[in-house]
Amino acid sequence: MSATPPAAVVVLAAGEGTRMKSKTPKVLHEICGRSLVGHVVSAAQELRPDRLVVVVGHAREQVVAHLTAADAEIRTAVQEEQNGTGHAVRMGLEELAAERAVDGTVIVVCGDTPLLTGETLRALAATHAADGNAVTVLTAEVPDATGYGRIVRDAAGAVTAIVEHKDADDATRAIREINSGVFAFDGALLADALGKVRTDNSQGEEYLTDVLGILRAAGHRVGASVAGDHREIAGINNRVQLAEARRTLNDRLLERAMLGGVTVVDPASTFVDVTVTFEPDAVVHPGTQLLGATHVGADAEVGPNSRLQDTSVGAGARVDNTVADGAVVGDEALVGPYAYLRPGTRLGVKAKAGTYVEMKNASIGAGTKVPHLSYVGDATIGEHSNIGAASVFVNYDGQDKHHTTIGSHCRTGSDNMFVAPVTVGDGAYTAAGSVITKDVPPGSLAVARGQQRNIAGWVARKRPGSAAAKAAQAASSEPEGES
Numbered sequence: 001m002s003a004t005p006p007a008a009v010v011v012l013a014a015g016e017g018t019r020m021k022s023k024t025p026k027v028l029h030e031i032c033g034r035s036l037v038g039h040v041v042s043a044a045q046e047l048r049p050d051r052l053v054v055v056v057g058h059a060r061e062q063v064v065a066h067l068t069a070a071d072a073e074i075r076t077a078v079q080e081e082q083n084g085t086g087h088a089v090r091m092g093l094e095e096l097a098a099e100r101a102v103d104g105t106v107i108v109v110c111g112d113t114p115l116l117t118g119e120t121l122r123a124l125a126a127t128h129a130a131d132g133n134a135v136t137v138l139t140a141e142v143p144d145a146t147g148y149g150r151i152v153r154d155a156a157g158a159v160t161a162i163v164e165h166k167d168a169d170d171a172t173r174a175i176r177e178i179n180s181g182v183f184a185f186d187g188a189l190l191a192d193a194l195g196k197v198r199t200d201n202s203q204g205e206e207y208l209t210d211v212l213g214i215l216r217a218a219g220h221r222v223g224a225s226v227a228g229d230h231r232e233i234a235g236i237n238n239r240v241q242l243a244e245a246r247r248t249l250n251d252r253l254l255e256r257a258m259l260g261g262v263t264v265v266d267p268a269s270t271f272v273d274v275t276v277t278f279e280p281d282a283v284v285h286p287g288t289q290l291l292g293a294t295h296v297g298a299d300a301e302v303g304p305n306s307r308l309q310d311t312s313v314g315a316g317a318r319v320d321n322t323v324a325d326g327a328v329v330g331d332e333a334l335v336g337p338y339a340y341l342r343p344g345t346r347l348g349v350k351a352k353a354g355t356y357v358e359m360k361n362a363s364i365g366a367g368t369k370v371p372h373l374s375y376v377g378d379a380t381i382g383e384h385s386n387i388g389a390a391s392v393f394v395n396y397d398g399q400d401k402h403h404t405t406i407g408s409h410c411r412t413g414s415d416n417m418f419v420a421p422v423t424v425g426d427g428a429y430t431a432a433g434s435v436i437t438k439d440v441p442p443g444s445l446a447v448a449r450g451q452q453r454n455i456a457g458w459v460a461r462k463r464p465g466s467a468a469a470k471a472a473q474a475a476s477s478e479p480e481g482e483s
Helices: 036-045 060-070 085-097 118-131 187-194 210-217 239-259 458-462 467-477
Strands: 008-013 051-056 075-078 105-110 135-141 150-153 159-163 177-186 222-226 289-291 307-309 322-325 339-341 352-364 369-381 392-394 404-406 417-419 422-424
Touching (some): 008 036, 008 085, 036 105, 036 118, 051 085, 060 075, 075 085, 085 187, 105 118, 105 187, 118 135, 118 222, 135 210, 159 210, 187 210, 210 222, 417 422, 458 467
Parallel strands (some): 008 051, 051 075, 135 222, 307 322, 339 352, 369 392, 369 404, 392 417, 404 422
Antiparallel strands (some): 135 177, 150 159
């Protein structure tokens, strides 16, 4: 592999992509947590090029905003009218040349090929340098070449032509090596040849592939580098191809994880983004989606049926049937089943957010348990406390959010309401059914509920003849000691 970075990479991302049938520009459709053009830019950046430019056109404001949000240093060139791939590359080179001339290898890639890898681009650049080519085409051997431009070589292996399917005879159509639309060029020769590209074709456009014939006619060598996996060069033109690429990339990511020591119980029902990371001996159960900057620690188990976005799961933790977004789950913590951890949730070591528990902007101390049927929002809970079932942290007064603090080693009763702002001191208890509106001093028991009173005969008077009244009458007439 060549260690010399290319002088420039030109990413072609100006097309409309009408077959996607979407208001979203084609190159901004996402798979595995990154846009199509984002995947291509990421692969290109692995080459560490001196300069990189993305040629934009259709919906360029959206595309530029997306690119600069990901990397403020990304440079763009505008193709005002989509006049062909050759014209697009020319716009890219002119943008770069406004700063200084492009001297060296120029790699041209398509912005809708999300499966393309940096490794394949490095191999292309290395072949280009080693063979001393004026242009090197990235090609692939495909099972079915229908519709693709065929690569025609001479006896020495040099590329003599790229023949489009519609123009090919039977012998040429039998060729299974196809053009990917990805090239390595000598930058100076490319710039000169682009000025000679004609538009006397059926589309009236400047075709980049015409550069190959121009350079070959001038006595320069045209070569090829064959991709190891033909799926890498697949362009995305519709939603079916988008789904196929997502499955391929997802399989690639899961394979990498499994080879790194992660157990994925059912890869067919597990989906991950390119930015997800794992530690060895993590276990991912079926029906799980791991998205964004999610990290799963060693010996942690996630799933089944969980969706984690930008969430960190500590070593040895267990997250079961859970939705989490922007949460931190501490080492050996337990979450779920059927829990919802919203942004700002922080569970300490061996803490628990149990069944039907929702948390938001809450810090839960080590060993503290919120076992079931509760909402904890805008709260800090200390260590080794227990929150009773069906508790609600009442944090919103209709205008502002307020904070609740519960100390360490507290025991709060079931069906409590904590009306913020309020503080429960260390070691305090609260009685079941209480509405806590005032601070509870450390070590105190808070009881905030009305006294129970029983009104005898109410059902018989208010619901005469009802099933309840008849049951009460039967019960009251039973001799003592009978059931």
